[in-house]
Amino acid sequence: EAGVAQSPRYKIIEKRQSVAFWCNPISGHATLYWYQQILGQGPKLLIQFQNNGVVDDSQLPKDRFSAERLKGVDSTLKIQPAKLEDSAVYLCASSPTPALEQYFGPGTRLTVT
Amino acid sequence: AQSVTQLDSQVPVFEEAPVELRCNYSSSVSVYLFWYVQYPNQGLQLLLKYLSGSTLVKGINGFEAEFNKSQTSFHLRKPSVHISDTAEYFCAVSDLGYNQGGKLIFGQGTELSVKP
Numbered sequence: 001e002a003g004v005a006q007s008p009r010y011k012i013i014e015k016r017q018s019v020a021f022w023c024n025p026i027s028g029h030a031t032l033y034w035y036q037q038i039l040g041q042g043p044k045l046l047i048q049f050q051n052n053g054v055v056d057d058s059q060l061p062k063d064r065f066s067a068e069r070l071k072g073v074d075s076t077l078k079i080q081p082a083k084l085e086d087s088a089v090y091l092c093a094s095s096p097t098p099a100l101e102q103y104f105g106p107g108t109r110l111t112v113t
Numbered sequence: 114a115q116s117v118t119q120l121d122s123q124v125p126v127f128e129e130a131p132v133e134l135r136c137n138y139s140s141s142v143s144v145y146l147f148w149y150v151q152y153p154n155q156g157l158q159l160l161l162k163y164l165s166g167s168t169l170v171k172g173i174n175g176f177e178a179e180f181n182k183s184q185t186s187f188h189l190r191k192p193s194v195h196i197s198d199t200a201e202y203f204c205a206v207s208d209l210g211y212n213q214g215g216k217l218i219f220g221q222g223t224e225l226s227v228k229p
Contacts, residue, residue: 004156031215042117042203042219043157056216091156098215100164101147104156 002026004105006092012111018080021108025073025094032069033102034077035091043091049075050098082112115140115208119220127228128196134189134223136204145207146187147217148178152200163187174198199227
């Protein structure tokens with residue numbers, strides 16, 4: 001079974017630029033999560049989708065971050081404009097159902113200079 | 114509100130020695146508990162989980178954890194570590210309360226460093 005795929009793996013941008021990350025979850029997994037992991041900290045949930053609907057986006061900085069999951073499969077996370085404090089690893093995870101174990105992708109390491 | 118505290122940020126240990134990584138959580142409702150491992154430049158991999166039933170759960174790579182409801186703890190143990198166990202370990206809790214949606218709350222992580 002193929003795992004969660006993410007791209008790109010690394011991205012370096014200047015502040016105020018925009019960036020987008022892509023995630024392809026495990027086939028059949030209805031629940032998809034985006035986490036932000038700042039160096040030295042545990043992952044923090046940004047947004048959770050159930051199929052193509054948003055379940056929880058309470059910690060998503062909506063003035064600059066946006067995410068979508070068209071057709072309930074792939075998802076993209078966008079930052080516009082980026083700030084220095086957005087430097088982090090962005091992890092995508094999927095789960096067959098909420099509350100059970102989540103399967104994580106390799107992450108995208110973002111550096112904002 | 115839920116929270117997870119990993120009591121040690123770094124744990125150095127010699128190869129073949131036993132190790133315990135400590136995790137305490139706070140929640141007002143029933144929870145599911147997880148331990149994940151993260152190797153450098155990789156995503157998180159599930160080590161083990163507690164959903165219900167026996168409080169001693171066994172996971173991959175020889176790890177086990179014990180759920181203690183009265184002490185709200187879920188400590189991770191391995192009787193004999195290997196160099197390859199060097200990684201960051203995260204404890205996480207999923208609140209089963211209404212409308213929680215299965216969101217995972219992670220601890221800050223414990224860096225396990227196994228020395229020869």
